[in-house]
Amino acid sequence: MARTTLCAGLALGILVAGCGGPEAQGGKAPAAAITINGAGSTFVNPAMSKWAYAYHEAKANTTVNYQSVGSGAGIAQYKAGTVDFGASDAPLSDKERGEMPTPTLHIPVTSGCEVLAYNIPNIGSGLKLSTEAIAGIFLGKIKTWNDPAIARPNPDLKLPAIPITVAHRSDGSGTTFIFTDYLTSSSPEWAKGPGKGKTVNWPVGLGGKGNEGVAGLVKQTPGCIGYVELAYAMQAKLNFGPLQNKSGEYIPPSLESASAAANAAVESMQKDVRVSIVNGAGKDAYPIVGFVYVLVSKTPKDPTKGKAVVDFLKWVLGPGQEMATPLQYAPLPKAVVDLNMAALGGVTTG
């Protein structure tokens, strides 16, 4: 009869079988093979993907699939129930938390610094940026690199007269939240204008997707400056420098400064872990620092997956912490880890 149909059917069958074959085996072999899906913050992605990779090596039957789609998307997908956990550098507001379908826990997993990475021809790392210059650049008032506001703290550098291109996020982002939180607290003009949020109405600049996208823009574009998490700037070998803090000092980003900011917040975190740690008052405080929160349901709809998520997070809070330090993510203070462990104990798991 219809040989063509047969041929096509056969070809298709082979294709499907080719893909279906291993699936059939996979379903049976290790009894409790489980995949947990997470999505969100790109800020934490370098650490998170390392955790996922190492966790799979340690516990072969659990696969953690983390997609770095931005905090906004992470929260949205967590809310829609399409992922098992979300990750965001911006904590949920009370309103957002109230709208979640199930009671939601905030588990801080690490903290880190944001840097202003730049690509200025013939200028290496170490450009000092004053509070005033940062706001001016992102408000679009400072337009070229040789502007006096930038040149003043850098008398030794010969800054070129090329235009500044600002890179910011095009997606809803916790990194943006932390950065605009900082701008709002350091610049009255910014506070009155764009304000703070996961997405804001940027006065100038190019939009990139994720920390990856912003870092990529900076790397590609001469004259570009953008805010990215420290690990991205280091891994992509981007230039960055010390920023002026609240007490007027120029402080380089580091693991220690992130730790210091986190330690200062421990007390207030006993009441509510959703704290802002930008623009700290300390003399050595680096100004743009933030926590990363993993969002998990207290009453997961699939208790088996819920348990797997809790196990993974407990591992992250334990051995995971050290693994993130080479990437310049600060380990959590002991008190916060204890707080988290207690909170995770309250998750109903099967």
Add this chain to the structure above:
Amino acid sequence: MRPGTPGACSGPSARPLRRILSRSLDAAFEHATLLLSLVTVGLIGWIGFRLYVDSALTRHRYGWGLLTGVVWDVPHEIYGAAPYIFGTLVAATLAMLIAVPLSVGAAVWLTSLAPRWIAAPVAFGIELLAAIPSIIYGLWGLFILCPLLQSHVSPWLAQQLGANPLFAGPPVLTNMLAAGVILAIMVIPFITAISSEVIKTIPAAQREASFALGSTKWEVIRNVVLPQARSGITGAAILGLGRAIGETMAVVMVVGNTPRIAASILQPGYPMPAKLINEFNEAFNDPLQRSALLEIALVLFAITLVINGLARLLILLTRQGLANPQEALRPWMAKLRQGLDAVFRHGAMALLGGLVLLQVGADLLKRGLGGLGAPFELALAAFAIGWLVVRRARSTLSNRRIRRWVHGSMSGVLALCALAACTVLGALLGYVAIRGFSALTPQLFTELPRPPGMGGGGLKSAILGTLELVAIAGAIGVPIGLMGGVFVAEFGRGRLGGFVRFAADVLNGIPSVVIGMFAYAAFVLPFGHFSAWAGGGALAVMMVPTIARTTEEMLKLVPSSYREAALGLGATKSQAIRSVIVPAAKSGILTGIMLGIARIAGETAPLLFTAFGSDQVNKNPAESVSSLTMKIYQYAISPYDDWIQQAWGGALVLLLLILVLSIGARLATRGRMRRA
């Protein structure tokens, strides 16, 4: 001609049961194909319905304000989509300004001037451009085209034409110009192919008549070919416009993603599809934001629906008119054709005139009368003088030297158009081959992706994921497409068949990002998680029209004597189709399947909302899965050298897969294939 009535095959006892059975089988077969052919129509309705219903919140709350508002501020619940609509308009207009002259020139050269030995491979090459996935254009655009434009083209434009607000400001890397150029490159193959088709339908007698009157080849083109094919070419251009408006991945990578309503094309912009692809993933948190994005998608859907519908109609009418010149079109059709034609042509002239006036005005404003000596004005004057000279010379027909010179130079210009398209193809394939080849290690195929900074790793999960998604899409899409095509070719001679074919063409033109949003609502939300099933489903939606249309074209090429012979021997219609007609068109139908696979293997946008991505090999299709395209996107926009390297490697693998499929498909049918 109801089949099965002869009943000659049965013996004297007539075996009524068997005859009834075969007759009802026949009817069942026909109804099954009808049903599956209606899937395309149903899908368009379903997509439109979902977008309409799901955007109710903002439609009621903001009314038209959403389309006219200029601020998009999620925290303050202010939603204005005007900058995105503006971005789409500017990018698409730029693309048209570049693509239409080039494509029409290339089409005319290929059909009327080029020697056959060169025309065939060049046409083939331009068609290959159409098969290259959006994501590869994006990769190439970001790393090759954008730096080139920024270092060479934009500064030159700013210097020569800088008084014009269109070319103001320091050029940035990713901007509207880059988006316009990339879109132009992407629509050139469509406009060229369809214009060529239309030109080929012009009866040879008309050209010959003109030659007999002593015209040069250029004069034949100018006086016979272009006027005759004009509305068809307009249709092709409008179709290209529809493509340009809906393109997503390539645009989002090169356009800069900054909502802005301002003149300069050297600054970034933010077209609608880019907005959707960037923000839809996070909008489910916020019903208002989601509704606003769905409303943008609805606008995009409606625009592409109307544009594609009009373009297809125009092309159809032109080809019909050319094929049977004595058969007059129905008055409303003729009027519609004239109207569309005029609107488009006058629009284009007004646009060009406006741009020239703007430039002259800007130069005059900036430099006073000295502006008349600016480069643009000088070039304009030279052009005008040349045109006047030629025009005068033409009125004195005896001046053969000038006529020959005009023919020669116009042939040169037209050949350059074709050459430009080929150069782009060469540059694209060349860069992907060179940069991809160094990344083509065994690890690329055997290792899983590694976290950034660790180095090494490969794209195993992405390659397997693409295969898995294509297999799922094929399992769903191939039968539906095949049966739908069978219906239109074999049963749907009447109005219904035309309607179904039209629907397939329209579905083919709906932007992939819109299909992705639909698939998220239809295949992800109800099940509560991302999955390979959902990704494959979204791809199947995109695959069906391609397969249905090719199947139909191929079945129509089967000589009708085959059908008659089969029916004459007593076969029922379904028997004739299954055992005679379809086998006769076998290679053609396989071609359709291969083209369908080539079309979806390179899709990115629908997968980001459905398959989601994964760095592991997921054996369970109910889990999220990776694909080459998603991985290329993720790696291309990253700041890591080893990831970017792997993106090029992945692009080469994908490109090879798609080229093998498309070249194979075209060789299999050896030129019998007609473009829809």
